[in-house]
Amino acid sequence: MGVSTTRLTDNIYLIDAPYHGRTGVLATYLVSSRRVALIDPGPAPQAEGVLEALRSLGVERLDYVCLTHIHLDHAGGTWLILEEYPDARVHVHPRGLPHMADPSKNLAAWARAHGERAALVGEVREVPQEALLASADGESLELGGVSLEVLWTPGHSTHSHSYYERTSGLLFTGDAAGHTPVGGLLIPTSPIPYNPVDAASSLARLQALEPRTLCISHFGAHEGASELLGELKARVELWARLADRAVEEGLEPRRLLELVAGEDPPIRALLESHPEAETPLLQSLEGFTSYAHWVRRQAS
Numbered sequence: 001m002g003v004s005t006t007r008l009t010d011n012i013y014l015i016d017a018p019y020h021g022r023t024g025v026l027a028t029y030l031v032s033s034r035r036v037a038l039i040d041p042g043p044a045p046q047a048e049g050v051l052e053a054l055r056s057l058g059v060e061r062l063d064y065v066c067l068t069h070i071h072l073d074h075a076g077g078t079w080l081i082l083e084e085y086p087d088a089r090v091h092v093h094p095r096g097l098p099h100m101a102d103p104s105k106n107l108a109a110w111a112r113a114h115g116e117r118a119a120l121v122g123e124v125r126e127v128p129q130e131a132l133l134a135s136a137d138g139e140s141l142e143l144g145g146v147s148l149e150v151l152w153t154p155g156h157s158t159h160s161h162s163y164y165e166r167t168s169g170l171l172f173t174g175d176a177a178g179h180t181p182v183g184g185l186l187i188p189t190s191p192i193p194y195n196p197v198d199a200a201s202s203l204a205r206l207q208a209l210e211p212r213t214l215c216i217s218h219f220g221a222h223e224g225a226s227e228l229l230g231e232l233k234a235r236v237e238l239w240a241r242l243a244d245r246a247v248e249e250g251l252e253p254r255r256l257l258e259l260v261a262g263e264d265p266p267i268r269a270l271l272e273s274h275p276e277a278e279t280p281l282l283q284s285l286e287g288f289t290s291y292a293h294w295v296r297r298q299a300s
């Protein structure tokens, strides 16, 4: 399947470029006015399709490549975009910035987390230091009539930030506001080392914006953003409490999932309608359990 482009507003597009033949893996967003920003180009195999979409939209100049965070499934193909748009500045959280200039540690972490599937992410090259621009919490990227407000939103990672386009109410969160791996239900995106306390504060901050549309990376644009953010925050807080109890009582991961399903009705319904949701749910819970262990180590 080829790349597809959906117009979300007069100025904003969702680009769905296939990743090894699969679509709906990572949404790339284009915000285009007098100045142009591309949010999360994806890894190199996918960034090729993003470039194809930019060419067909007639994008001649890119001002910013905005990275919600530096995980390689979002940021790995940044170098490829810069080859075609060398004047673009890469806007990235200051904690992530050094790893764009020297991706070796980021690549090693990716390999540890993804094992034999890690190589699918394709080639990752460094981005020239002079192209990198550190984000500041609360700043605004002015694009002419539209702007992207920057909010640091740690939790999923320490180097996560989100972008808010106030005139349209579109909020771009990367992985800071969950993902919808199965059945359309928003669940936490919580790889180790996840921090659910930071994640819940970030979600509260995003909800206070009263956004209209939640534009997540995995995957797509969802109306009713404020409500979705509130539900996800409650989910994060509940799962954190239950994971803490599971660690306290030495419960197996599947037993923790049973506790979650017992107290989180949409999760129970999801497991009934989509039994395959068990795998991403167990994965997601690992981040919570790992955090609960970490807290205990700090206290002892």
Ligand SMILES: [Zn+2]
Residues within 6 Å of the ligand: 069, 071, 156, 175
């Ligand atoms: Zn991520």
